Amino acid sequence: MPLNKIIDTIARTVNCDTHAIHPQARLDSLGIDSLKAINIVYDLEEEFGIEVPNEAIADLVTVNDIEAAIARLLNEK
Amino acid sequence: MKKRVVITGLGAVSGFGLTLDEFWEGISNGRCAIRALPPLEGVKISVGATVPDYDPDNYFSSDQLTILDRFSQFAVIAAKAAIDDAGLVCGEQIMADAAAIIGSGCGGKHTDEATYDQLYKQKRPRAHPLTIPKGMPSAAASMVSMQCGIKGPAFSLASACASGSHAIIQARMMIQSGMVDVVLAGASDAPFTYGLLKSWEALRVISNDTCRPFCGERSGLVLGEGAGILLLESEDHAKNRGARIYAEVIGSGMTSDAGHVTRPDVTSITKSIQAALQHANINPDEVDYINAHGTATQVNDIVETEAINQVFGDHANNLAVSSTKSMHGHALGASSALEMVATTLAIYHGVIPPTANFTTIDKKCNLDYVPNKSRVQNINIAMSNSFAFGGLNAVLALNRYH
Numbered sequence: 001m002p003l004n005k006i007i008d009t010i011a012r013t014v015n016c017d018t019h020a021i022h023p024q025a026r027l028d029s030l031g032i033d034s035l036k037a038i039n040i041v042y043d044l045e046e047e048f049g050i051e052v053p054n055e056a057i058a059d060l061v062t063v064n065d066i067e068a069a070i071a072r073l074l075n076e077k
Numbered sequence: 078m079k080k081r082v083v084i085t086g087l088g089a090v091s092g093f094g095l096t097l098d099e100f101w102e103g104i105s106n107g108r109c110a111i112r113a114l115p116p117l118e119g120v121k122i123s124v125g126a127t128v129p130d131y132d133p134d135n136y137f138s139s140d141q142l143t144i145l146d147r148f149s150q151f152a153v154i155a156a157k158a159a160i161d162d163a164g165l166v167c168g169e170q171i172m173a174d175a176a177a178i179i180g181s182g183c184g185g186k187h188t189d190e191a192t193y194d195q196l197y198k199q200k201r202p203r204a205h206p207l208t209i210p211k212g213m214p215s216a217a218a219s220m221v222s223m224q225c226g227i228k229g230p231a232f233s234l235a236s237a238c239a240s241g242s243h244a245i246i247q248a249r250m251m252i253q254s255g256m257v258d259v260v261l262a263g264a265s266d267a268p269f270t271y272g273l274l275k276s277w278e279a280l281r282v283i284s285n286d287t288c289r290p291f292c293g294e295r296s297g298l299v300l301g302e303g304a305g306i307l308l309l310e311s312e313d314h315a316k317n318r319g320a321r322i323y324a325e326v327i328g329s330g331m332t333s334d335a336g337h338v339t340r341p342d343v344t345s346i347t348k349s350i351q352a353a354l355q356h357a358n359i360n361p362d363e364v365d366y367i368n369a370h371g372t373a374t375q376v377n378d379i380v381e382t383e384a385i386n387q388v389f390g391d392h393a394n395n396l397a398v399s400s401t402k403s404m405h406g407h408a409l410g411a412s413s414a415l416e417m418v419a420t421t422l423a424i425y426h427g428v429i430p431p432t433a434n435f436t437t438i439d440k441k442c443n444l445d446y447v448p449n450k451s452r453v454q455n456i457n458i459a460m461s462n463s464f465a466f467g468g469l470n471a472v473l474a475l476n477r478y479h
Contacts, residue, residue: 035206
């Protein structure tokens with residue numbers, strides 16, 4: 001399940017419990033700045049074997065956005 | 078009149094451990110921190126002065142560690158220790174106004190090599206996003222600034238094995254100019270990586286025995302790792318806050334060989350020592366102790382001995398000259414800083430750390446190298462020599478504070 005893996009990755013990066021992360025949560029409300037965001041994207045690229053284009057990163061505002069982007073990239077594979 | 082510059086805080090991470098006390102206890106007792114390295118496939122180098130029993134999790138959060146290369150970790154630990162030792166506090170105004178000059182011989186090689194392994198060897202498609210800020214040569218200076226709340230000038234400085242000495246000289250000039258009152262200066266290195274070990278191996282200067290500077294049985298240098306950080310302060314500033322003063326930095330000499338890349342040049346080295354004496358306004362016969370560059374390579378130890386004989390003449394016979402690299406290894410840039418810590422403590426405690434592992438005499442090395450056992454002796458003036466690959470020489474002169 002991509003969503004679970006995304007939440008695990010975020011929890012690991014910001015050092016919080018997975019239960020504290022809701023799919024609707026904004027990334028900035030979780031303490032994720034642009035540097036942390038590219039770390040999370042890096043981990044997910046490695047996990048799913050995908051390549052997130054630079055221009056897609058700015059559109060990742062919520063956890064759901066990450067899930068949608070990954071689902072789209074997995075579909076395109 | 079120029080401001081006097083004193084040393085009021087010290088931090089040392091070395092093969093003896095993570096504290097200044099372990100460092101001084103080790104070198105003042107002539108103990109050797111060189112140990113067998115865990116075997117690494119394809120690597121011939123078998124000994125080194127690695128930092129023992131070090132668990133980064135005891136010093137940093139997992140979040141902090143994502144951005145801290147091993148050389149930055151050592152720099153931060155030693156910097157915080159020096160601040161504490163000086164009776165100052167991270168984040169307070171004195172530190173916010175301070176400067177940090179953190180030298181390094183090799184920078185964040187653990188980070189760079191992990192990424193290169195990932196890309197070149199594992200053929201993975203991407204590098205870790207923090208490779209650049211974690212591995213850059215100035216990373217340690219940035220991390221010291223961030224973790225100690227230093228908001229004045231902060232930068233890195235590289236002159237291979239003399240990086241720490243050049244950093245301290247630069248720091249003193251900044252204090253004398255009135256730019257700042259407090260500077261954290263020194264160097265940090267963590268060279269035990271596969272790529273660096275293979276590269277040092279290729280230079281054919283590494284001993285697989287141990288480090289025996291100036292000794293007839295010397296067989297080359299032994300790598301070490303760690304950080305030496307000194308807190309330098311204008312005398313007025315130190316006195317106004319009632320700080321303990323270890324010693325005064327009274328002069329420095331810097332020259333460059335402009336010659337061979339690895340073979341030291343006796344004329345240039347001689348000039349650097351003479352320049353330090355002249356700069357400090359002292360006569361050669363006032364010097365009691367020299368902490369030598371003393372790498373234990375065949376050439377360095379002969380050339381350094383020759384230079385000391387040329388500068389000091391008959392007084393060379395009265396000088397104590399020791400190489401503490403015999404104990405903490407050659408930690409590249411960090412070595413020069415650790416040697417300044419050693420020289421400072423030698424003056425402060427009146428104890429000369431020895432040249433360890435000394436067995437037989439080399440007739441070309443004819444000075445008093447304080448073999449194997451430390452010596453209790455009042456030291457008024459001491460010097461610390463650093464002669465780096467690439468021909469970059471830096472010599473510092475220190476005075477017992479009075």
